[in-house]
Amino acid sequence: MxxxxxxxxxxxxxxxxxxxxxxxxxxxxxxxxxxxxxxxxxxPPVTMVSSPTQIVRSAIISWPTLWPATCMTFIEGVCGFAIACVLGVLLGIGIHCSRTAYAALFPLLTAAQTLPLISIAPLFLIWFGFEPVGKIVIVAVFAIFPIVVQTMRGLAAVPAFYDDVAMTCGASRAWTLFHVDLRVAARQIFGGVRVSAAYVFATAATAEYLGARSGLGIWLQAAYNSFQTPRIFAATFVIIIMTGLLLLAVHAVERLTIGAPADDDDPDAQ
Structure with missing residues:
Protein backbone atom coordinates (compact mmCIF):
# COMPACT_ATOMS: atom_id res chain seq x y z
CA MET A 1 0.00 0.00 0.00
CA PRO A 44 1.96 56.27 -29.23
CA PRO A 45 5.19 57.48 -30.86
CA VAL A 46 7.42 54.54 -31.70
CA THR A 47 10.30 56.37 -30.01
CA MET A 48 8.35 56.22 -26.75
CA VAL A 49 6.73 52.77 -26.64
CA SER A 50 7.00 49.81 -29.00
CA SER A 51 4.54 46.96 -29.34
CA PRO A 52 5.63 43.32 -28.85
CA THR A 53 5.39 42.68 -32.61
CA GLN A 54 7.56 45.73 -33.34
CA ILE A 55 10.12 44.48 -30.81
CA VAL A 56 10.22 41.02 -32.36
CA ARG A 57 10.51 42.50 -35.85
CA SER A 58 13.35 44.76 -34.72
CA ALA A 59 15.17 41.86 -33.06
CA ILE A 60 14.93 39.78 -36.26
CA ILE A 61 16.14 42.62 -38.47
CA SER A 62 19.06 43.49 -36.18
CA TRP A 63 19.96 39.88 -35.34
CA PRO A 64 23.34 39.97 -37.18
CA THR A 65 24.54 42.56 -34.65
CA LEU A 66 22.36 41.54 -31.71
CA TRP A 67 23.64 37.94 -31.62
CA PRO A 68 27.38 38.77 -31.23
CA ALA A 69 26.53 41.32 -28.54
CA THR A 70 24.41 38.72 -26.74
CA CYS A 71 27.23 36.16 -26.89
CA MET A 72 29.71 38.61 -25.38
CA THR A 73 27.41 39.54 -22.49
CA PHE A 74 26.56 35.88 -21.96
CA ILE A 75 30.23 34.90 -21.71
CA GLU A 76 31.00 37.73 -19.29
CA GLY A 77 27.98 36.96 -17.12
CA VAL A 78 28.54 33.19 -16.97
CA CYS A 79 32.28 33.49 -16.27
CA GLY A 80 31.74 36.07 -13.54
CA PHE A 81 28.92 34.00 -12.07
CA ALA A 82 31.05 30.83 -12.02
CA ILE A 83 33.86 32.67 -10.22
CA ALA A 84 31.37 34.09 -7.73
CA CYS A 85 29.91 30.63 -7.02
CA VAL A 86 33.29 29.04 -6.31
CA LEU A 87 34.74 31.91 -4.29
CA GLY A 88 31.43 32.60 -2.56
CA VAL A 89 31.10 29.08 -1.19
CA LEU A 90 34.78 28.95 -0.16
CA LEU A 91 34.59 32.35 1.54
CA GLY A 92 31.34 31.38 3.24
CA ILE A 93 32.97 28.23 4.62
CA GLY A 94 36.04 30.15 5.77
CA ILE A 95 34.04 32.90 7.45
CA HIS A 96 31.80 30.29 9.11
CA CYS A 97 34.79 28.39 10.51
CA SER A 98 36.89 31.35 11.64
CA ARG A 99 35.86 34.33 13.73
CA THR A 100 39.00 36.09 12.57
CA ALA A 101 38.02 35.62 8.92
CA TYR A 102 34.53 36.89 9.73
CA ALA A 103 35.90 40.04 11.37
CA ALA A 104 38.40 40.63 8.56
CA LEU A 105 36.42 39.79 5.45
CA PHE A 106 32.68 40.11 6.03
CA PRO A 107 32.67 43.91 6.54
CA LEU A 108 34.65 44.29 3.31
CA LEU A 109 32.18 42.11 1.41
CA THR A 110 29.30 44.12 2.83
CA ALA A 111 30.97 47.40 1.88
CA ALA A 112 31.55 46.13 -1.67
CA GLN A 113 27.78 45.69 -2.08
CA THR A 114 27.10 49.30 -1.09
CA LEU A 115 29.25 50.68 -3.91
CA PRO A 116 27.17 51.89 -6.85
CA LEU A 117 28.21 50.32 -10.13
CA ILE A 118 28.48 53.72 -11.78
CA SER A 119 31.28 54.68 -9.37
CA ILE A 120 33.28 51.45 -9.48
CA ALA A 121 33.02 50.73 -13.21
CA PRO A 122 35.34 53.63 -14.24
CA LEU A 123 38.04 52.22 -11.95
CA PHE A 124 37.79 48.82 -13.59
CA LEU A 125 37.88 50.59 -16.95
CA ILE A 126 41.19 52.21 -15.94
CA TRP A 127 42.59 48.95 -14.57
CA PHE A 128 41.41 46.50 -17.24
CA GLY A 129 40.62 48.76 -20.18
CA PHE A 130 37.75 47.86 -22.51
CA GLU A 131 38.49 44.13 -22.38
CA PRO A 132 35.87 41.61 -21.16
CA VAL A 133 37.97 40.59 -18.13
CA GLY A 134 37.01 43.81 -16.35
CA LYS A 135 33.30 43.05 -16.78
CA ILE A 136 33.84 39.49 -15.55
CA VAL A 137 35.47 40.80 -12.39
CA ILE A 138 32.65 43.30 -11.83
CA VAL A 139 30.03 40.56 -12.21
CA ALA A 140 31.94 38.35 -9.75
CA VAL A 141 32.25 41.16 -7.20
CA PHE A 142 28.54 42.00 -7.27
CA ALA A 143 27.37 38.36 -7.44
CA ILE A 144 29.47 36.93 -4.62
CA PHE A 145 27.76 38.50 -1.59
CA PRO A 146 24.45 36.53 -1.59
CA ILE A 147 26.34 33.27 -2.00
CA VAL A 148 28.67 34.04 0.90
CA VAL A 149 25.81 35.07 3.17
CA GLN A 150 23.63 32.07 2.37
CA THR A 151 26.57 29.68 2.76
CA MET A 152 27.26 31.13 6.20
CA ARG A 153 23.61 31.03 7.21
CA GLY A 154 23.14 27.53 5.86
CA LEU A 155 26.15 26.13 7.73
CA ALA A 156 25.16 27.94 10.93
CA ALA A 157 21.66 26.43 10.72
CA VAL A 158 22.89 22.81 10.54
CA PRO A 159 21.65 21.01 13.69
CA ALA A 160 24.50 20.10 16.05
CA PHE A 161 23.48 16.44 16.27
CA TYR A 162 24.55 15.90 12.64
CA ASP A 163 28.13 16.74 13.59
CA ASP A 164 27.88 14.77 16.83
CA VAL A 165 26.78 11.59 15.05
CA ALA A 166 29.44 11.88 12.34
CA MET A 167 32.27 12.58 14.77
CA THR A 168 31.09 9.83 17.11
CA CYS A 169 31.52 7.43 14.19
CA GLY A 170 35.13 8.57 13.81
CA ALA A 171 34.79 11.32 11.17
CA SER A 172 37.16 14.27 11.31
CA ARG A 173 36.01 17.86 11.60
CA ALA A 174 36.99 18.57 7.98
CA TRP A 175 35.25 15.44 6.66
CA THR A 176 32.11 16.33 8.61
CA LEU A 177 32.14 19.87 7.23
CA PHE A 178 32.43 18.86 3.58
CA HIS A 179 30.35 15.67 3.62
CA VAL A 180 27.67 16.43 6.19
CA ASP A 181 27.32 20.15 6.92
CA LEU A 182 27.56 21.30 3.30
CA ARG A 183 25.06 18.64 2.23
CA VAL A 184 22.57 19.77 4.84
CA ALA A 185 23.17 23.46 4.03
CA ALA A 186 23.11 22.92 0.26
CA ARG A 187 19.47 23.96 -0.15
CA GLN A 188 20.15 27.34 1.43
CA ILE A 189 23.40 27.78 -0.51
CA PHE A 190 21.50 27.23 -3.75
CA GLY A 191 19.13 29.97 -2.60
CA GLY A 192 22.05 32.40 -2.56
CA VAL A 193 23.24 31.14 -5.95
CA ARG A 194 19.76 31.72 -7.36
CA VAL A 195 19.67 35.30 -6.05
CA SER A 196 23.05 36.01 -7.66
CA ALA A 197 21.99 34.45 -10.96
CA ALA A 198 19.09 36.89 -11.21
CA TYR A 199 21.44 39.87 -11.61
CA VAL A 200 24.59 38.74 -13.42
CA PHE A 201 23.57 39.59 -16.99
CA ALA A 202 22.04 42.92 -16.00
CA THR A 203 25.26 43.76 -14.16
CA ALA A 204 27.38 42.73 -17.15
CA ALA A 205 25.28 44.80 -19.56
CA THR A 206 25.40 47.86 -17.28
CA ALA A 207 29.18 47.56 -16.95
CA GLU A 208 29.42 47.36 -20.75
CA TYR A 209 27.22 50.42 -21.10
CA LEU A 210 29.76 52.38 -19.05
CA GLY A 211 32.67 51.26 -21.22
CA ALA A 212 33.36 48.25 -23.44
CA ARG A 213 34.19 47.21 -26.98
CA SER A 214 31.11 45.06 -27.52
CA GLY A 215 28.18 43.49 -25.71
CA LEU A 216 24.54 44.25 -25.04
CA GLY A 217 25.50 47.34 -23.05
CA ILE A 218 27.20 48.89 -26.10
CA TRP A 219 24.33 47.70 -28.29
CA LEU A 220 21.85 49.40 -25.94
CA GLN A 221 23.91 52.58 -25.96
CA ALA A 222 23.87 52.68 -29.76
CA ALA A 223 20.11 52.06 -29.78
CA TYR A 224 19.55 54.83 -27.25
CA ASN A 225 21.72 57.33 -29.14
CA SER A 226 19.73 56.70 -32.33
CA PHE A 227 16.33 56.65 -30.56
CA GLN A 228 15.71 53.06 -31.63
CA THR A 229 13.23 52.19 -28.88
CA PRO A 230 12.29 48.75 -30.30
CA ARG A 231 15.97 47.76 -30.14
CA ILE A 232 16.17 48.87 -26.52
CA PHE A 233 13.21 46.66 -25.68
CA ALA A 234 14.70 43.80 -27.72
CA ALA A 235 17.98 43.91 -25.79
CA THR A 236 16.06 44.10 -22.52
CA PHE A 237 14.06 41.00 -23.38
CA VAL A 238 17.25 39.18 -24.40
CA ILE A 239 18.71 39.90 -20.94
CA ILE A 240 15.50 38.64 -19.33
CA ILE A 241 15.58 35.45 -21.41
CA MET A 242 19.25 34.78 -20.60
CA THR A 243 18.56 35.32 -16.92
CA GLY A 244 15.63 32.92 -17.05
CA LEU A 245 17.79 30.27 -18.75
CA LEU A 246 20.52 30.69 -16.13
CA LEU A 247 17.96 30.31 -13.34
CA LEU A 248 16.66 27.15 -15.01
CA ALA A 249 20.23 25.84 -15.19
CA VAL A 250 20.73 26.52 -11.47
CA HIS A 251 17.46 24.76 -10.73
CA ALA A 252 18.52 21.76 -12.83
CA VAL A 253 21.89 21.51 -11.08
CA GLU A 254 20.13 21.69 -7.72
CA ARG A 255 17.75 18.89 -8.70
CA LEU A 256 20.58 16.72 -10.02
CA THR A 257 22.85 17.19 -7.00
CA ILE A 258 20.52 17.26 -4.00
CA GLY A 259 17.11 16.40 -5.44
CA ALA A 260 13.80 18.23 -5.38
CA PRO A 261 12.78 20.18 -2.27
CA ALA A 262 10.05 17.63 -1.65
CA ASP A 263 12.75 14.96 -1.24
CA ASP A 264 13.82 16.66 1.99
CA ASP A 265 10.55 15.76 3.65
CA ASP A 266 10.59 13.02 6.25
CA PRO A 267 8.74 10.01 4.74
CA ASP A 268 7.86 8.83 8.26
CA ALA A 269 6.28 12.14 9.22
CA GLN A 270 2.88 11.22 7.75
Missing amino acids: AFHSSLRNHTDRPRRQAWRHWPTVVTVVALLLIWQVWVDAAH
Missing part, protein backbone atom coordinates in the same frame (compact mmCIF):
# COMPACT_ATOMS: atom_id res chain seq x y z
CA ALA A 2 2.81 2.39 0.93
CA PHE A 3 4.63 1.49 -2.32
CA HIS A 4 1.58 2.33 -4.45
CA SER A 5 1.11 5.61 -2.56
CA SER A 6 4.75 6.57 -3.12
CA LEU A 7 4.52 5.64 -6.80
CA ARG A 8 1.39 7.74 -7.20
CA ASN A 9 3.08 10.72 -5.56
CA HIS A 10 6.08 10.48 -7.91
CA THR A 11 3.75 10.20 -10.90
CA ASP A 12 1.57 13.13 -9.90
CA ARG A 13 4.48 15.44 -8.99
CA PRO A 14 5.41 16.48 -12.58
CA ARG A 15 1.74 17.14 -13.30
CA ARG A 16 1.40 19.33 -10.20
CA GLN A 17 4.56 21.22 -11.11
CA ALA A 18 3.28 21.84 -14.64
CA TRP A 19 -0.03 23.19 -13.32
CA ARG A 20 1.89 25.42 -10.93
CA HIS A 21 3.39 27.35 -13.87
CA TRP A 22 0.10 27.95 -15.68
CA PRO A 23 -0.75 31.18 -13.81
CA THR A 24 2.62 32.65 -14.85
CA VAL A 25 2.14 31.68 -18.49
CA VAL A 26 -1.41 33.03 -18.58
CA THR A 27 -0.36 36.29 -16.90
CA VAL A 28 2.55 36.88 -19.28
CA VAL A 29 0.41 36.15 -22.36
CA ALA A 30 -2.36 38.42 -21.08
CA LEU A 31 0.06 41.29 -20.42
CA LEU A 32 1.59 40.95 -23.90
CA LEU A 33 -1.85 40.96 -25.50
CA ILE A 34 -2.93 44.03 -23.50
CA TRP A 35 0.33 45.75 -24.43
CA GLN A 36 -0.14 44.98 -28.13
CA VAL A 37 -3.79 46.07 -28.19
CA TRP A 38 -3.03 49.30 -26.34
CA VAL A 39 -0.23 50.29 -28.74
CA ASP A 40 -2.38 49.46 -31.76
CA ALA A 41 -5.28 51.48 -30.38
CA ALA A 42 -3.45 54.48 -28.87
CA HIS A 43 -0.72 54.82 -31.55
Whole structure:
Protein backbone atom coordinates (compact mmCIF):
# COMPACT_ATOMS: atom_id res chain seq x y z
CA MET A 1 0.00 0.00 0.00
CA ALA A 2 2.81 2.39 0.93
CA PHE A 3 4.63 1.49 -2.32
CA HIS A 4 1.58 2.33 -4.45
CA SER A 5 1.11 5.61 -2.56
CA SER A 6 4.75 6.57 -3.12
CA LEU A 7 4.52 5.64 -6.80
CA ARG A 8 1.39 7.74 -7.20
CA ASN A 9 3.08 10.72 -5.56
CA HIS A 10 6.08 10.48 -7.91
CA THR A 11 3.75 10.20 -10.90
CA ASP A 12 1.57 13.13 -9.90
CA ARG A 13 4.48 15.44 -8.99
CA PRO A 14 5.41 16.48 -12.58
CA ARG A 15 1.74 17.14 -13.30
CA ARG A 16 1.40 19.33 -10.20
CA GLN A 17 4.56 21.22 -11.11
CA ALA A 18 3.28 21.84 -14.64
CA TRP A 19 -0.03 23.19 -13.32
CA ARG A 20 1.89 25.42 -10.93
CA HIS A 21 3.39 27.35 -13.87
CA TRP A 22 0.10 27.95 -15.68
CA PRO A 23 -0.75 31.18 -13.81
CA THR A 24 2.62 32.65 -14.85
CA VAL A 25 2.14 31.68 -18.49
CA VAL A 26 -1.41 33.03 -18.58
CA THR A 27 -0.36 36.29 -16.90
CA VAL A 28 2.55 36.88 -19.28
CA VAL A 29 0.41 36.15 -22.36
CA ALA A 30 -2.36 38.42 -21.08
CA LEU A 31 0.06 41.29 -20.42
CA LEU A 32 1.59 40.95 -23.90
CA LEU A 33 -1.85 40.96 -25.50
CA ILE A 34 -2.93 44.03 -23.50
CA TRP A 35 0.33 45.75 -24.43
CA GLN A 36 -0.14 44.98 -28.13
CA VAL A 37 -3.79 46.07 -28.19
CA TRP A 38 -3.03 49.30 -26.34
CA VAL A 39 -0.23 50.29 -28.74
CA ASP A 40 -2.38 49.46 -31.76
CA ALA A 41 -5.28 51.48 -30.38
CA ALA A 42 -3.45 54.48 -28.87
CA HIS A 43 -0.72 54.82 -31.55
CA PRO A 44 1.96 56.27 -29.23
CA PRO A 45 5.19 57.48 -30.86
CA VAL A 46 7.42 54.54 -31.70
CA THR A 47 10.30 56.37 -30.01
CA MET A 48 8.35 56.22 -26.75
CA VAL A 49 6.73 52.77 -26.64
CA SER A 50 7.00 49.81 -29.00
CA SER A 51 4.54 46.96 -29.34
CA PRO A 52 5.63 43.32 -28.85
CA THR A 53 5.39 42.68 -32.61
CA GLN A 54 7.56 45.73 -33.34
CA ILE A 55 10.12 44.48 -30.81
CA VAL A 56 10.22 41.02 -32.36
CA ARG A 57 10.51 42.50 -35.85
CA SER A 58 13.35 44.76 -34.72
CA ALA A 59 15.17 41.86 -33.06
CA ILE A 60 14.93 39.78 -36.26
CA ILE A 61 16.14 42.62 -38.47
CA SER A 62 19.06 43.49 -36.18
CA TRP A 63 19.96 39.88 -35.34
CA PRO A 64 23.34 39.97 -37.18
CA THR A 65 24.54 42.56 -34.65
CA LEU A 66 22.36 41.54 -31.71
CA TRP A 67 23.64 37.94 -31.62
CA PRO A 68 27.38 38.77 -31.23
CA ALA A 69 26.53 41.32 -28.54
CA THR A 70 24.41 38.72 -26.74
CA CYS A 71 27.23 36.16 -26.89
CA MET A 72 29.71 38.61 -25.38
CA THR A 73 27.41 39.54 -22.49
CA PHE A 74 26.56 35.88 -21.96
CA ILE A 75 30.23 34.90 -21.71
CA GLU A 76 31.00 37.73 -19.29
CA GLY A 77 27.98 36.96 -17.12
CA VAL A 78 28.54 33.19 -16.97
CA CYS A 79 32.28 33.49 -16.27
CA GLY A 80 31.74 36.07 -13.54
CA PHE A 81 28.92 34.00 -12.07
CA ALA A 82 31.05 30.83 -12.02
CA ILE A 83 33.86 32.67 -10.22
CA ALA A 84 31.37 34.09 -7.73
CA CYS A 85 29.91 30.63 -7.02
CA VAL A 86 33.29 29.04 -6.31
CA LEU A 87 34.74 31.91 -4.29
CA GLY A 88 31.43 32.60 -2.56
CA VAL A 89 31.10 29.08 -1.19
CA LEU A 90 34.78 28.95 -0.16
CA LEU A 91 34.59 32.35 1.54
CA GLY A 92 31.34 31.38 3.24
CA ILE A 93 32.97 28.23 4.62
CA GLY A 94 36.04 30.15 5.77
CA ILE A 95 34.04 32.90 7.45
CA HIS A 96 31.80 30.29 9.11
CA CYS A 97 34.79 28.39 10.51
CA SER A 98 36.89 31.35 11.64
CA ARG A 99 35.86 34.33 13.73
CA THR A 100 39.00 36.09 12.57
CA ALA A 101 38.02 35.62 8.92
CA TYR A 102 34.53 36.89 9.73
CA ALA A 103 35.90 40.04 11.37
CA ALA A 104 38.40 40.63 8.56
CA LEU A 105 36.42 39.79 5.45
CA PHE A 106 32.68 40.11 6.03
CA PRO A 107 32.67 43.91 6.54
CA LEU A 108 34.65 44.29 3.31
CA LEU A 109 32.18 42.11 1.41
CA THR A 110 29.30 44.12 2.83
CA ALA A 111 30.97 47.40 1.88
CA ALA A 112 31.55 46.13 -1.67
CA GLN A 113 27.78 45.69 -2.08
CA THR A 114 27.10 49.30 -1.09
CA LEU A 115 29.25 50.68 -3.91
CA PRO A 116 27.17 51.89 -6.85
CA LEU A 117 28.21 50.32 -10.13
CA ILE A 118 28.48 53.72 -11.78
CA SER A 119 31.28 54.68 -9.37
CA ILE A 120 33.28 51.45 -9.48
CA ALA A 121 33.02 50.73 -13.21
CA PRO A 122 35.34 53.63 -14.24
CA LEU A 123 38.04 52.22 -11.95
CA PHE A 124 37.79 48.82 -13.59
CA LEU A 125 37.88 50.59 -16.95
CA ILE A 126 41.19 52.21 -15.94
CA TRP A 127 42.59 48.95 -14.57
CA PHE A 128 41.41 46.50 -17.24
CA GLY A 129 40.62 48.76 -20.18
CA PHE A 130 37.75 47.86 -22.51
CA GLU A 131 38.49 44.13 -22.38
CA PRO A 132 35.87 41.61 -21.16
CA VAL A 133 37.97 40.59 -18.13
CA GLY A 134 37.01 43.81 -16.35
CA LYS A 135 33.30 43.05 -16.78
CA ILE A 136 33.84 39.49 -15.55
CA VAL A 137 35.47 40.80 -12.39
CA ILE A 138 32.65 43.30 -11.83
CA VAL A 139 30.03 40.56 -12.21
CA ALA A 140 31.94 38.35 -9.75
CA VAL A 141 32.25 41.16 -7.20
CA PHE A 142 28.54 42.00 -7.27
CA ALA A 143 27.37 38.36 -7.44
CA ILE A 144 29.47 36.93 -4.62
CA PHE A 145 27.76 38.50 -1.59
CA PRO A 146 24.45 36.53 -1.59
CA ILE A 147 26.34 33.27 -2.00
CA VAL A 148 28.67 34.04 0.90
CA VAL A 149 25.81 35.07 3.17
CA GLN A 150 23.63 32.07 2.37
CA THR A 151 26.57 29.68 2.76
CA MET A 152 27.26 31.13 6.20
CA ARG A 153 23.61 31.03 7.21
CA GLY A 154 23.14 27.53 5.86
CA LEU A 155 26.15 26.13 7.73
CA ALA A 156 25.16 27.94 10.93
CA ALA A 157 21.66 26.43 10.72
CA VAL A 158 22.89 22.81 10.54
CA PRO A 159 21.65 21.01 13.69
CA ALA A 160 24.50 20.10 16.05
CA PHE A 161 23.48 16.44 16.27
CA TYR A 162 24.55 15.90 12.64
CA ASP A 163 28.13 16.74 13.59
CA ASP A 164 27.88 14.77 16.83
CA VAL A 165 26.78 11.59 15.05
CA ALA A 166 29.44 11.88 12.34
CA MET A 167 32.27 12.58 14.77
CA THR A 168 31.09 9.83 17.11
CA CYS A 169 31.52 7.43 14.19
CA GLY A 170 35.13 8.57 13.81
CA ALA A 171 34.79 11.32 11.17
CA SER A 172 37.16 14.27 11.31
CA ARG A 173 36.01 17.86 11.60
CA ALA A 174 36.99 18.57 7.98
CA TRP A 175 35.25 15.44 6.66
CA THR A 176 32.11 16.33 8.61
CA LEU A 177 32.14 19.87 7.23
CA PHE A 178 32.43 18.86 3.58
CA HIS A 179 30.35 15.67 3.62
CA VAL A 180 27.67 16.43 6.19
CA ASP A 181 27.32 20.15 6.92
CA LEU A 182 27.56 21.30 3.30
CA ARG A 183 25.06 18.64 2.23
CA VAL A 184 22.57 19.77 4.84
CA ALA A 185 23.17 23.46 4.03
CA ALA A 186 23.11 22.92 0.26
CA ARG A 187 19.47 23.96 -0.15
CA GLN A 188 20.15 27.34 1.43
CA ILE A 189 23.40 27.78 -0.51
CA PHE A 190 21.50 27.23 -3.75
CA GLY A 191 19.13 29.97 -2.60
CA GLY A 192 22.05 32.40 -2.56
CA VAL A 193 23.24 31.14 -5.95
CA ARG A 194 19.76 31.72 -7.36
CA VAL A 195 19.67 35.30 -6.05
CA SER A 196 23.05 36.01 -7.66
CA ALA A 197 21.99 34.45 -10.96
CA ALA A 198 19.09 36.89 -11.21
CA TYR A 199 21.44 39.87 -11.61
CA VAL A 200 24.59 38.74 -13.42
CA PHE A 201 23.57 39.59 -16.99
CA ALA A 202 22.04 42.92 -16.00
CA THR A 203 25.26 43.76 -14.16
CA ALA A 204 27.38 42.73 -17.15
CA ALA A 205 25.28 44.80 -19.56
CA THR A 206 25.40 47.86 -17.28
CA ALA A 207 29.18 47.56 -16.95
CA GLU A 208 29.42 47.36 -20.75
CA TYR A 209 27.22 50.42 -21.10
CA LEU A 210 29.76 52.38 -19.05
CA GLY A 211 32.67 51.26 -21.22
CA ALA A 212 33.36 48.25 -23.44
CA ARG A 213 34.19 47.21 -26.98
CA SER A 214 31.11 45.06 -27.52
CA GLY A 215 28.18 43.49 -25.71
CA LEU A 216 24.54 44.25 -25.04
CA GLY A 217 25.50 47.34 -23.05
CA ILE A 218 27.20 48.89 -26.10
CA TRP A 219 24.33 47.70 -28.29
CA LEU A 220 21.85 49.40 -25.94
CA GLN A 221 23.91 52.58 -25.96
CA ALA A 222 23.87 52.68 -29.76
CA ALA A 223 20.11 52.06 -29.78
CA TYR A 224 19.55 54.83 -27.25
CA ASN A 225 21.72 57.33 -29.14
CA SER A 226 19.73 56.70 -32.33
CA PHE A 227 16.33 56.65 -30.56
CA GLN A 228 15.71 53.06 -31.63
CA THR A 229 13.23 52.19 -28.88
CA PRO A 230 12.29 48.75 -30.30
CA ARG A 231 15.97 47.76 -30.14
CA ILE A 232 16.17 48.87 -26.52
CA PHE A 233 13.21 46.66 -25.68
CA ALA A 234 14.70 43.80 -27.72
CA ALA A 235 17.98 43.91 -25.79
CA THR A 236 16.06 44.10 -22.52
CA PHE A 237 14.06 41.00 -23.38
CA VAL A 238 17.25 39.18 -24.40
CA ILE A 239 18.71 39.90 -20.94
CA ILE A 240 15.50 38.64 -19.33
CA ILE A 241 15.58 35.45 -21.41
CA MET A 242 19.25 34.78 -20.60
CA THR A 243 18.56 35.32 -16.92
CA GLY A 244 15.63 32.92 -17.05
CA LEU A 245 17.79 30.27 -18.75
CA LEU A 246 20.52 30.69 -16.13
CA LEU A 247 17.96 30.31 -13.34
CA LEU A 248 16.66 27.15 -15.01
CA ALA A 249 20.23 25.84 -15.19
CA VAL A 250 20.73 26.52 -11.47
CA HIS A 251 17.46 24.76 -10.73
CA ALA A 252 18.52 21.76 -12.83
CA VAL A 253 21.89 21.51 -11.08
CA GLU A 254 20.13 21.69 -7.72
CA ARG A 255 17.75 18.89 -8.70
CA LEU A 256 20.58 16.72 -10.02
CA THR A 257 22.85 17.19 -7.00
CA ILE A 258 20.52 17.26 -4.00
CA GLY A 259 17.11 16.40 -5.44
CA ALA A 260 13.80 18.23 -5.38
CA PRO A 261 12.78 20.18 -2.27
CA ALA A 262 10.05 17.63 -1.65
CA ASP A 263 12.75 14.96 -1.24
CA ASP A 264 13.82 16.66 1.99
CA ASP A 265 10.55 15.76 3.65
CA ASP A 266 10.59 13.02 6.25
CA PRO A 267 8.74 10.01 4.74
CA ASP A 268 7.86 8.83 8.26
CA ALA A 269 6.28 12.14 9.22
CA GLN A 270 2.88 11.22 7.75
